[in-house]
Amino acid sequence: MRRFLKWGFAVQIVLGAFLTVSAQTPRCPLRPDPGSVVLDAPSLSSHNGSLSVDLTMRNAMDPLNFMHYCFDYMSSTGLIEAPTLRVNPGDTLTINFTNDLTSTTTSRLANERHAPVHMHGMADAPGTDPCTSKVITPNTSNIHFHGLNVPPVCHQDDVVNTLVQPSKTPFQYQIQIPANEPPGLYWYHPHPHGFTGLQVSGGAAGAIIVNGIEKIKPQVTGLAERIFFIRQQIPVNGSDEVGSQLTLNFQPAIFPKDDAPIIRMKPGEKQFWRIANASNTVFLSMQILFAGVAQSVELISLDGVPINGDRFVNQLDVPPAGRAEFIISGPPAGTPATFIHKGFDTGPTGDPSPEQMLAKIVTNSNSAEQAPASSTIAPPRPVTPRFSGLAAIMPSTTRKLYFSESALGTAGPVNFFLSLDGQIPHLFTMDEPPAIKTKVGAVEDWTFENRTPEEHAFHMHQIHFLVTAINGVAVPNPTMQDTVIVPYWTGKGPYPSVTVRMDFRDPEIAGTFVYHCHILDHEDGGMMQKIEVDP
Amino acid sequence: MKFVTVFMLLIVGAQWNGIAQSAAQTFQPASPSYLITNDDPPRKTGASSGTVFTIAADGTPQNGTRVTLGGSGAGGGLFNANRVSILRDSPCAFLSINGAGEVGGVDILALQDVGNTAGSSTDSGLPDGIGVVNNGSYLYASFSTSQTIGTYSIMPGCALTFLGDISVAGKQAGNVKGMATHDNMLVVAYGDGSIESFDISAGIPVSHGDLQNATGYNTSRFPAGVDITQDGRYAIFGDLSTTTTIEVSDISSGKLTKTKLYDVATAGNAVSIYLSPDQTLLYIANTNVGKVTAAFFNATTGKVSRGCTSAKLRGFPDDWQFLTSPVTELNTGTGSVLYMAEYGPNAGIAIVNVSSGSGKCTLTEAAASPLQAPTTTLLSIGVYPPRQF
Numbered sequence A: 001m002r003r004f005l006k007w008g009f010a011v012q013i014v015l016g017a018f019l020t021v022s023a024q025t026p027r028c029p030l031r032p033d034p035g036s037v038v039l040d041a042p043s044l045s046s047h048n049g050s051l052s053v054d055l056t057m058r059n060a061m062d063p064l065n066f067m068h069y070c071f072d073y074m075s076s077t078g079l080i081e082a083p084t085l086r087v088n089p090g091d092t093l094t095i096n097f098t099n100d101l102t103s104t105t106t107s108r109l110a111n112e113r114h115a116p117v118h119m120h121g122m123a124d125a126p127g128t129d130p131c132t133s134k135v136i137t138p139n140t141s142n143i144h145f146h147g148l149n150v151p152p153v154c155h156q157d158d159v160v161n162t163l164v165q166p167s168k169t170p171f172q173y174q175i176q177i178p179a180n181e182p183p184g185l186y187w188y189h190p191h192p193h194g195f196t197g198l199q200v201s202g203g204a205a206g207a208i209i210v211n212g213i214e215k216i217k218p219q220v221t222g223l224a225e226r227i228f229f230i231r232q233q234i235p236v237n238g239s240d241e242v243g244s245q246l247t248l249n250f251q252p253a254i255f256p257k258d259d260a261p262i263i264r265m266k267p268g269e270k271q272f273w274r275i276a277n278a279s280n281t282v283f284l285s286m287q288i289l290f291a292g293v294a295q296s297v298e299l300i301s302l303d304g305v306p307i308n309g310d311r312f313v314n315q316l317d318v319p320p321a322g323r324a325e326f327i328i329s330g331p332p333a334g335t336p337a338t339f340i341h342k343g344f345d346t347g348p349t350g351d352p353s354p355e356q357m358l359a360k361i362v363t364n365s366n367s368a369e370q371a372p373a374s375s376t377i378a379p380p381r382p383v384t385p386r387f388s389g390l391a392a393i394m395p396s397t398t399r400k401l402y403f404s405e406s407a408l409g410t411a412g413p414v415n416f417f418l419s420l421d422g423q424i425p426h427l428f429t430m431d432e433p434p435a436i437k438t439k440v441g442a443v444e445d446w447t448f449e450n451r452t453p454e455e456h457a458f459h460m461h462q463i464h465f466l467v468t469a470i471n472g473v474a475v476p477n478p479t480m481q482d483t484v485i486v487p488y489w490t491g492k493g494p495y496p497s498v499t500v501r502m503d504f505r506d507p508e509i510a511g512t513f514v515y516h517c518h519i520l521d522h523e524d525g526g527m528m529q530k531i532e533v534d535p
Numbered sequence B: 001m002k003f004v005t006v007f008m009l010l011i012v013g014a015q016w017n018g019i020a021q022s023a024a025q026t027f028q029p030a031s032p033s034y035l036i037t038n039d040d041p042p043r044k045t046g047a048s049s050g051t052v053f054t055i056a057a058d059g060t061p062q063n064g065t066r067v068t069l070g071g072s073g074a075g076g077g078l079f080n081a082n083r084v085s086i087l088r089d090s091p092c093a094f095l096s097i098n099g100a101g102e103v104g105g106v107d108i109l110a111l112q113d114v115g116n117t118a119g120s121s122t123d124s125g126l127p128d129g130i131g132v133v134n135n136g137s138y139l140y141a142s143f144s145t146s147q148t149i150g151t152y153s154i155m156p157g158c159a160l161t162f163l164g165d166i167s168v169a170g171k172q173a174g175n176v177k178g179m180a181t182h183d184n185m186l187v188v189a190y191g192d193g194s195i196e197s198f199d200i201s202a203g204i205p206v207s208h209g210d211l212q213n214a215t216g217y218n219t220s221r222f223p224a225g226v227d228i229t230q231d232g233r234y235a236i237f238g239d240l241s242t243t244t245t246i247e248v249s250d251i252s253s254g255k256l257t258k259t260k261l262y263d264v265a266t267a268g269n270a271v272s273i274y275l276s277p278d279q280t281l282l283y284i285a286n287t288n289v290g291k292v293t294a295a296f297f298n299a300t301t302g303k304v305s306r307g308c309t310s311a312k313l314r315g316f317p318d319d320w321q322f323l324t325s326p327v328t329e330l331n332t333g334t335g336s337v338l339y340m341a342e343y344g345p346n347a348g349i350a351i352v353n354v355s356s357g358s359g360k361c362t363l364t365e366a367a368a369s370p371l372q373a374p375t376t377t378l379l380s381i382g383v384y385p386p387r388q389f
Helices: A004-016 A019-024 A108-114 A196-201 A520-524 B002-024 B215-219
Strands: A043-045 A050-061 A067-075 A078-081 A084-087 A092-099 A144-146 A171-176 A184-189 A206-210 A224-233 A245-248 A262-265 A270-277 A284-290 A297-302 A305-313 A316-318 A323-329 A337-341 A356-363 A397-409 A412-420 A436-439 A442-450 A456-460 A465-470 A483-486 A497-504 A511-517 A528-534 B034-038 B049-055 B061-068 B084-086 B092-097 B102-107 B112-118 B130-134 B138-143 B148-154 B160-167 B178-182 B185-189 B194-199 B222-228 B234-240 B244-250 B260-265 B272-275 B281-286 B291-297 B304-309 B322-328 B337-343 B348-357 B360-365 B380-384
Touching (some): A206 A224, A206 A270, A316 A323, A412 A520, B061 B112, B084 B130, B092 B130, B138 B160, B178 B234, B194 B222, B260 B291, B291 B322, B291 B360
Parallel strands (some): A084 A206
Antiparallel strands (some): A224 A245, A297 A305, A442 A497, A465 A497, A511 A528, B034 B049, B049 B061, B138 B148, B148 B160, B234 B244, B272 B281, B291 B304, B322 B337
C-alpha cells in the first residue's frame, strides 16, 4: 500500500546514471501514444522444433519520466520490444540473453528500498559466472519463464542462482518445452530478487504461446487472435498525486486524462483474446461492456491451462501474473463498447485499484491488427496429459502457510512475510535454506491463510496447482493455475484461506525453486520462500 | 530604507523580548500539566499546527488550544519518529513541521509559535516525517528522506539555531527510525536491523563507531524505537516485528554492545516504547493492533519480562488506525495514566489507566478515552514537564 513514494525515489536514483546514455542512443523502442490503435507484439515462431532468439535487456527513460526496461529484439525491420515467442510442445526454446542495463547506483535510497534486509549473505564482489553469481544489484537481471513446467536449473528456469550481470557476452537459456505442456499463454519476465518489480514495471515482460490450444478447445479454430499485456508503469517521481498507470500493450490506459487505447473489431466478430496481467500490483477485474452492459465471454484457459468444460462469465478477476484466455464477440456496428478494469477491492491496506477503461472497442470492417489463431501447427504427440488424475489423488502431505506483514509507518507495510504455520515470520533471503522439502512424485495439499488486511497473489514456480477450496469450501469447478488470489482479512473472524493441490509428480522439476506473492513489491520485500524437490 | 530596517528590528526585538520573558517564566509543577500534540495535518489541508491541552486533576486533557506553526505537515509517516520534543527545565516544545522540513518552537505557557527553523537545503522530511529529541542543549532532527540528522542549538525563549547536519545510514542503508539521548550520547535505530550511537558532547553527532546489527536482525526483527534508562546504562529498543520484541544493549561503556532480545508479547510490533518514570514498566504501543503492552523492566539488570497487554482500545479495529507515542501523566512511579496518539479515522488521544504491583499489571482504557484529537493524523504527543530522564 502506498509504496510508490519510496519506489519512485528509488527509480529516480536508478535513473541518474543512464540519463546521459539515453540521450545519445535510443535504447528501447518508442512506445505508442494514448488513443492509438492497439497492436500486438510481433511474433517469433519455432521452426523444425526450435526457436532461437537474441534478447537484450536495456533500460531507458521516456520523455514523460517513465523508466522503461525492455527486452529488445533486433528484427529485420528494426528494434522491437518483448516479442511473442511461439513454440510447440516438445520444441527447444533458446534465448541468448544479453544484459545491457546501465543503471548502476550506490544510492542509499535505492538500496534501502530494494535491499533492506533480505540479501544478507550475498557476496560483496561481483561474480562472473551467472550460474554462481551471488550479486544482486539494480543492474542484475535474468529470465523467469512464468508458468512453464520446466526444470529449475541454470540455463533453464532458475531464479535462485541465475543472476546475469551486465556484459556483452550473452547468457544462453535453453529450454525444452515439455511434450505435454498445456497449450496456452505463458510469459517471460526478469526475476532478480529485490529488483523484479522495478524491471517488470518498466515493461520487461513478453508472451510465450505454447501452440495447439485449438486441439483442446476447437472453438478457437480460425478466430482472430489478440494478445494483450496489461502492464503497470510507475512514474519516476512516484508521488501519490501522479500514481501508477496501467498500460495495454505499452499504451497508457489513463482515460479520461487522455484518450483510451483503441481495439478494432469487425461488428459481431468473434475473437480469441489472450490476456496477461503483467502489472506489479493490480488485481484486474475485467469486463467487456456494450452500451454499459457487461457481456458474457467464453472462458478458454487460465494461466496457460485450458479449463474443463464450457464456462461463460461476464467478469474475470485475474491477479498480478495471472492469465486469462477467452472468446469475445464484437459489438454490433454503432454500439459503444469498452474493455474495462471495473476496480477491485484489495483490502484496507491494499493498493487502491479503481475502475479504469483499458480500451475502447471500435467496430471496423477492415481491422488488421490481429492474426488467425490457427496459423500455428502443433505436432501431434501421443503423450499423457499433464496434471491427469490430480483431483482424485490422495495427497501425501498437507501444509499450512500464511501471509503476514509489519509496518513502520502510515505509508503501509514495509516487511512482507510468507511463512509456514507455526514458524516465526522472517524476510526471505536468497541464501537461506528451503523452507519446504519434498520429493518428486508427491502430491500435496497446501492451504494459504491471509493474516493481513490486503490481498495477496500466491505464485508457484515450475508447477501448476489445482485450486480446490476457498475459505474451506470446495470450489465447484477447480482450475489449474500457477497464481491465485488469496483474499484479505477484515480484522475479524477466521483468516481467509485458499487450498490448492500441488503436483510434484514430474521428475523434470526436481531441484530448488521459489514460491511467493506476485505483488512484486511484496516479493521484492521478502514475501517468498524456497522449496526443494528431491528426485 | 535604513529607518524601516531599524524600525523592524525594534519590533522584532520587542516581540523577542516578550516571548523570551514568557518562556523564561519557569513553571515546573511536579506532574505534567500540559499535553502537546503535533497535529501534522496533510499537505494542502492547511498550515501545520500543534495543540496544547491542560491536564485536569483526573488526568483528562482539556481546553486544547491550537498553535499554528505555518508550513505544511506530512499527514503521516513513521510511527515512532517522535515529532514532539519538550525541554525538561523550560516550557518549550519543539514540533517538527514535516512537509516544510522545519522545526517549530512553541512556548507552552504563551501558547505561541516562537518561530520555525529550517535545516540545510537538502534536509527533507517527506514522506515519512521528522523525528526530534533533545538533551537540553541541542535538538536533533532526523530527516527521513535526506537521511540526515540536523543539529540545532536550543536558545533562550524556545528558539533554535541550526548548526549543521550529518548523513547517516544503517548497515542495510536504512534511515533513522528512532532516536533517544542521554547526556552526551545519542542512540539511533535504523529500522533495518542496525543501531548506532553518537557522541553529542560538541553538539553535532560524531559516531562512536559502533554501528552494528542487533540480535534480532537475523530473525527479521528490526529495532526502531529507542529509550535510555535514567542512569544511562541501558539502551532499550522496540522492534519492528510481527511479535512484540524488545532488545536491550548495555551502554555503560559509552558504546552500544550486542543486544539481548526479549519476546514479551504476541500483540504486534513494538516500535513505540516508553520507560515508566520509576523504570519498572516499559510501555509498548502495539501500533497496528490497537493494544498497549507493559513489560516489566529491571533497571539494574536490564532484563525485560512479560507483563500485561490491554484489551483492544476503542476505535479499533480499523485497519488504518494506529497507536503510537506513549507518555505518562505523572513523572513518578508507573506514571499512573498513559496517553497515546491515535492516527486514523477514529483518531484521538488514548487514555489508559495503569496499575502494577506484586509482579502483575493491568492496563485499562479510561472511560473518557479516546479524547478527540485535533486532526486524524496524530502520531506524536508529549507532556510538560516531561519525564526527568
